[in-house]
Amino acid sequence: MKYVDEYRSGALARNIVREIRQVQTRPWVIMEVCGGQTHSIVKHGIDELLPEGIELVHGPGCPVCVTSLEMIDKAHAIARRPEVIFTSFGDMLRVPGSEADLLTLKSQGADVRVVYSPLDALKIARANPEKKVVFFAIGFETTAPANATA
Secondary structure, three states: OOOHHHHOOHHHHHHHHHHHHHHOOOOEEEEEOOHHHHHHHHHOOHHHHOOOOEEEEEOOOOHHHHOOHHHHHHHHHHHOOOOEEEEEOHHHOOOOOOOOOHHHHHHOOOEEEEOOOHHHHHHHHHHOOOOEEEEEOOOOHHHHHHHHHO
C-alpha cells in the first residue's frame, strides 16, 4: 500500500479479510489502545468485516483521546487568561473543546506554546516571572518521570 486510494479499496479489504480467515486457527482477542483507532474501526465498519472468532476490545485509550471535554474546556479557560502562558505537548493543540481548540485560541491572542518537555515550561517560567506559566501535563507513562522531575 503506497497511496491513500489503496486504503479505500474494497477489493483490497476483502482480500485482507480472506487472508485473515486463512491464518486464523483459534479465537483472537485484539485490543485497540487508541480512541482514534476505535473511532476508525467503527466508522469504516471494519469490526463488521472481521470473521467470527475475532473479538475487538476497546483499550484504555491514549491520554489525548481520553482527556474529557470538561478538562479540555477548563484548560481553555485558563489559556484565555491574559496573565497566563499556557504550555502543552503539541498533540493537545488540535483537540477540540466545546468552542475551539488551543490553536484557535492562540490565533485569537492566547499565549499558547508547544513544549517538548515539562522542563521547557520551567524555562519559559524563569524567563517570564511576571506571568503564570501553566503546563497541561497529559501524557503516556513514559512522560511521567520527566513531569515528576520538573
